[in-house]
Amino acid sequence: MATSRLKALAATTASVPITLFGLVLVTFLIGRVMPIDPVLAIVGDRAPADVVAAARLELGLDRPLYVQFWIYLTKLAVGDLGRSVMTSHTVGEDIRRFFPATMELATVAIFLAAGIGIPLGVLAAVKQGTRIDHTIRVVCLAGHSLPIFVLSLLSLLVFYATLGWAPGPGRQNLMFDDMVPVVTNFLTVDALLAGEWEVFRDAVAHLLQPAGVLAYFAMAFIARMTRAFMLDALAGEYVITARAKGLSPMRVIWRHAFGNISVRLVTIIALTYAGLLEGAVVTETVFSWPGLGQYLTISLLNADMNAVLGATLVVGVTYLGFNLLADVLYRLLDPRVS
Amino acid sequence: MQVEIQNLSIAFPTASGMSLAVRSVSLTLGNEKLGIVGESGSGKSLTARSILKLLPRSARMTADKLTFDGIDVLSANENAMRAIRGKRAGLILQDPKYSLNPVMTAGEQIAEAWRTHRRGGKREAREAAIDLLAQVKINDPARVAAAYPHELSGGMGQRVMIAMMLAPDPELLIADEPTSALDATVQAEILRLMEDLVSRRGMALILISHDLPLVSHFCDRVAVMYAGRVVEELGAGELAQAKHPYTRGLLECMPALSHPKPRLPVMTRDPAWLV
Incomplete structure (x- = not known):
């Protein structure tokens, strides 16, 4: 086997x-x-x-x-993507600078999205047809159907302009610019490595809002898929068997029903993550987030073809990579796939 | 252990009002083997599952009395039911292809049933699982314990299911058409195994089937269900004295080597049976 x-x-x-x-x-x-x-x-x-x-x-x-x-x-x-006309750096250098910002955003977003979306989806499926289910569905529908730039602008309007809870656009407060040495280009990680707590706190504060918007969007999808998969699993005969064994409802839901869908969810999450890595273009623009999406947009508007090609390739390779990862995980985790 | 069912009705909401699937069924079961026969949709599975309160979510159950060893099942909540399910009464479903969890090994699933009710360590549970697999006459229990359900044949899967339901040593086993999904040659083996284990452990058995002669062979008593009602209850040896036309019709449709018939009769259903 x-x-x-x-x-x-x-x-x-x-x-x-x-x-x-x-x-x-x-x-x-x-x-x-x-x-x-x-x-x-x-x-x-x-x-x-x-x-x-x-x-x-x-x-x-x-x-x-x-x-x-x-x-x-x-x-x-040999890894030569040419030189960007706009930045006059090599495209490889540019990508190394901009991509980590996108990855930082997408990574935080996917953790938030999966961490909230999966329990919500499971809850909605278990409480199918009740008020809880309907509420979750409306919340998810909004995340799915509102254009992400509307969501971004609303978020800025509410949390930054009106309530003042969140810092404005950008990746960090200008005051902290260049304060920590660049190691990984993940600002949060670099700040931690340098031991600069204030920079770290500022970076996290700046990160949370765009990541939250992206996470809401991704969460809606993950929750919806989780709900659909769970409904399918809960209707399975083996769930009756599990209940007939006298297991606790939590164990029936999480070990038996969820255990059967977790493999499919891994695929969904991997592909959603890949989608976030490439698709944060709009969010990055609204939040002035110096990531790959913004780099790609500006390069395209400036006819900087080497940069556009390079960035597109990175996005494509990332997507392929995650597709492969999802495939490999599927094969490793599901005993039925040989 | 005594199961008492009095005037049990189970209904489902449909577009045109409630539809009754089980109509005022009354049964009692002591430490014996009861067969329930009937065609698809006659309510035999629902009746048996009501004892464990494992009905579909939309089902509405009413009864004058429904008790398991004095415990009122009607008013029992999930927690109270869990003290019965598995521990005191097990349920074997039709097709192990669907009723076993596809992403857990056979051993894990048996060990889980054992651990839930016996409070033991992981290793003890694993050993118990292998021992149980040997009890259901599996030659290579260690290998089967490590196998996933899709790697097992139907007969093997059903043995795993039996081992799993016997793990907590229950007093009652409900077998819901345990052999319908199996090859004819395996059917007899599984039934004989089940009957042997049930007798040896002094358990009660409810065997649901549509095979009347088979049920009467394995059980002490047979209840014949038709359209949600128990139309006739017979001792296993009294099949020949069956009075209800439905039971008689079923028996007459059966070809027999000893009394060959040139043409088997077709059952004519009387609408009066439904009233």
Whole structure:
């Protein structure tokens, strides 16, 4: 049984490079067919013709598309994503700087979302049809149907502008800017490493609001899926068996019914987390959060194609990675999948 | 141990009002083996499960009396019921493919039943589980204990189920069509095993089935249910003296090697049976 499981795992893993290649190809092509002239973006629209021609040559844009793609691939193979016109850093450096901010946000959000969403979903399923169930459903529906920028703005309006409980947009108070040495680029972790409690507290305070908005959105989805899965599980014959054994209601619900859906939930949570990592664009914009989403948006508006390609690739690879992780976990955790 | 059911009715809400699934059923059960036979939907499962109060959520149960060894099941809350469920009365369901938890090993599920009612350590429970598997005549109990339900055959699964329900040493076993999902060859084995264990432990048994001759073979007494009612109660040896036309009809539909019939009769149902 163990060997067949390993084989299936190997097969899943083998499909990753192919998907990755497709991702690079599509991203590259979209970047090239977009009606934006990257040369113009660099030299400006008043540059003389020979400068434009020289820049075009330097970028290799005069070569056939497949040669350009090959060059991009060979550079990508050694981790070279090119240089960002906008920041004049390499795209790799930029991503190392911006991605941790997004990850920090998404990680806090997913913990909040799962920590609240799962118990809510289980509760709603156990109390199906009661007032508790309806309340939870309305709360989740709101999280799901309100556009996230509305939610973000409302949150800022209420908690920052009116009540003054939360700090405003941004990742930290300007006063603390550059106070802690950069190690991981996770501000909270760096602040802890430096032992700067005030910076840490400030970073957490800034983090909570955008993370809360993202978490609400993700929580709604997780709670809804948990409820649906649980209803399915609670209707199972083995739940009758568990009750007939004289087990406590808590044990019937959590060990038997929830035990049967936890594997599926792991998949849901992994994919939601991946979605948060890539999809925080709007939230990051509203909260001026210097993450990958914001980097991607600004690069796109500035026709900074290397940056756009690089950021898109990171998002794609992240999604693929989590997909793979979910797959592997599914195979490891569910005894029925071989 | 004595189970008394008086005037039990179970109803379900439907679009057109309450629909009665069990209609004023009265039964008593001492330390004996009672068979309940009837076709699908005749209310035999609901009647048996009402003793454990394990009815679907929407079911409405009323009775003049429903007691398990003097405990009033009608007014008992979940906590009080848990003192009966498993510990004093076990329930075996039809298909182990669905009634065993698919993500727990057979051993874990038996050990859980044992530990819930016997207050012992984890290792003791595991040993007890393997011992119980041996008691239900599984040759390689350690291997089966480590197996998940989907790795077991139907017959094996039902043995695991029996071992699990016998773990707390209950006084009553309710077997709800325990062999319907099994191959014909395995059916007899499982029934013989169950009957052997029940007799040896001096337990009471409620065997639900649609197989009238089979039930009469294994039980002391048979209750025949039709459309939510007990239409006839017979001693196992008195099947030939059955009076109710439904019971007679069932018996006559049965082909027998000793009295071959060129053509089996089709039962004609009298609407008067429903009144």
